[in-house]
Amino acid sequence: MSKASRQAARHGSFLLGAAITAGIVLVAVLSLVYTPRDPLSMDLDARLLAPSDAHPMGTDQFGRDLLSRVMRGAAASLVVGAVAVAIGMGAGVLLGMLGGYFGGALDEALMRIMDAVYGFPAVLSALLVTAAFGPGIVISMVAVGVASVPIFARLTRGNFLTLREREFVLAARALGARDWTIIRRHILPNTLGPLIVQATISFPVAILAEAALSYLGLGTQPPNPSWGLMLKDAQSFLGRSPWYALFPGCAIAVAVLGFNLLGDGLRDLLDPRAS
């Protein structure tokens, strides 16, 4: 057993986070091949039923099984989170890399753009983009992803600024290595640890943002199941069917908690200075 594995095995919150995250991922994958009932199938005779053996989480206003919808909602949340983080990380790493490595006016211009993008939290950029293109899951993924670009760009830039002056980089340059080779083979691999930690921390933020956008009607569109959208529908029935608002909300909170614990744990293990 390696030293890192032994440290991970002793880190309580990392283990708890990993277990919750594994559970959520398992449910999401399972929901693609199996759900207790069809999450889209309506049954108008079974509207707003309380939790029972037949429907462990009850049913919604169209008689759809909430457990099946919450399960399928996990898949939607994970996909949106993954794509949004990929967008944020891809664009952020590229911009941070260019600014941090080449410096000068390019770096200054890129950082001003990042400062400006930082002024657009996901909800705000979603409002803007939805006004131009209409609502949808793609819009919410782009909006959430764009909102996280500055974090990845600043992190990458900071690491590049430090690493570009280190001896092994100066040696590679003295040996005639090209800029792209130095970036790809010498600097980028050394920034991966903090980037992986940041991606894990950004993931729950993306899940929360997607849920908020779907709640506002700017993200996933009906009849597709999404935790935020379910909460929006549940609001109209708070007095009559309070459980309707409980289960999707709990699902968001548990997923976010799991990823947060995992991210914190990974930070402690991979990037002890940051923690």
Place this chain on the structure above:
Amino acid sequence: MRRYVLRRLGAFVATLGVVSVLVFVVIRVLPGDPALIIMGTEASPEAAAALRRAMGLDRPIPVQYLEWVAGALRGDLGRSIQYDVPVGNLILSRLRVTLPLTLLAALFMTTLALPLGVYAATHQRRLGDYVAMVASQLGIAVPSFWAGLLLILVFAVQLGWTRAGGFDGWQAGIWPGLRSLILPGIALGLIQAAILTRTTRSAVLDVLRADHVRTARAKGLSERVVAWKHVLRNALITIVTILGLQLGQLLAGSIVLENVFYLPGLGRLALGAISARDLPVVQGVVLFVAAVIVTLNFAVDLLYGLLDPRIRYE
């Protein structure tokens, strides 16, 4: 300090410029004709052309941008298509709800988080610290709009202590107005309070380990004097920085909470404008909120330089 302020001011103006370009580009330049977005694809070509002329869309893009920015600097953000009034006036009238809501959430956040964070740090690895950290971890995981729904469920639906939402306006009195904002303020401030608790704890712990604190203790000062006079004052540099950034997050978050509690603020204005295809309003609200967030970040930078001389000499 002067050089530092001038440098930050230059960066701030440039950032505001980029914000205005982003807002303009998304609405006017990306694929999609604003005239058709507003009127719908069923509009006749003549009507669309007339609207394009009226909105100045037939002029070159750079000219349109400069005219729009010049107008925005004068406070002229165009005219609402839905309400037929200046967008600036609409924003100002809706701020009467959004601003108090944001401030109330900020008040809740600091009142809860600062004492809790200091307590957790000064009682590290004891029961109180663990309880505070578990509570903050849970607080960060709860979406603000779900917290809002739960508050409505408990205090409006189950206990009947308050209304489920709505706002009668300040003319009905300060207390009825504030009462409508208390639950949304708590829901909005909760997640940020959880973040601030952790930041405060971490900042106070950092200072507790510093040499000057050890010296203060060695001099025989009481723990209370050490904590409040020597620790908190130094930890405030980090706390104030995070607090400033969180104000921007609260303002953006109010867009969601206003929709949970049916409050007639900027968020409801913007969402209503999207449904009504009222692009000047969407553009105006987004520009306003983004500019406020960038300004808050600038203020934080200045404050940071003021509080910590090392920053301004970097």
